[in-house]
Amino acid sequence: MTPVLLVEDDPTDFRLIQRSFNKLSDAFQMFRLTNGDEVIDYLSGEGPYENRGAYPMPAMVLLDLKLPRRSGFEVLQWLRRQASGLNRLPVIILTSSRHSADINRAYDLGANSYLVKPDTGAQLDELAAQFQTYWFRLNEFPSLRPELAR
């Protein structure tokens, strides 16, 4: 099972996203985080996240932009400045914002891709299916060498 971080503060959105992804197969193990500070703690292995058995390094981060504490943009900026391979971790923005200013800024800060949360459950199922096909059947992932990232 591939660990994926889903950073989403809205519990309803989280449930819907998780449900669509779970319909695909057991391919993903989703770890939910609800604010930007938690993402940084998780990826740096701080506090409870030191236990990589329970909190494995994810293959990818699905990141909302509007988050309490550090925003998605700030997380992205932090991540791309890390050394030892953590900087390569693919980040897919998944947000309700369709503003071109947000889209442009996300790419400027190094987002790998930018997806807008669809309005219906059927569209979300379709998004999850395409996401899985593209990223996990076709794409080649970088190595993160997280053991060096401490």
Place this chain on the structure above:
Amino acid sequence: MQTEILRTILLIEDESADAALMLRGFEKARVMNPLVHLTNGDEALAYLAGVREYADRRKHPLPALILLDLKLPGMTGIQLLQWMRVQGEIRRIPVVVLTSDDNPDTIDAAYDLGANSYLVKPGNSAEIVRMVEAIQRYWVKLNELPQLVMRATQK
């Protein structure tokens, strides 16, 4: 999804057999976006910088998506990526690496330089066509591409 401004896709690929298959894949996937195909790194640089015969952005608009082979005559794909990521708005154009090189060090280097995704060209032609269809579905239909200002370039 958004009002359809058909944004340009730039394919940088020097092997003519591969390029032909990719163009066929785009046709099969009914990609309506204008597709520009360049065959070497120096030419791609000139196109992106908007110099020489590419100075007129109305005729040669900045692409909203780049499919980049790594082994190219002239500037390599890696060098082009490195150049792109220190530019102004050119930096934000998503780059999907599409190459036959599956060496993990090359994959890491491409991501370090800001590649958005890395695909290894499949061996047979039917699969190349299918991969291009998948690129179209994901990057053009599902994903939101950045906005690029059409800018008059000096000389």
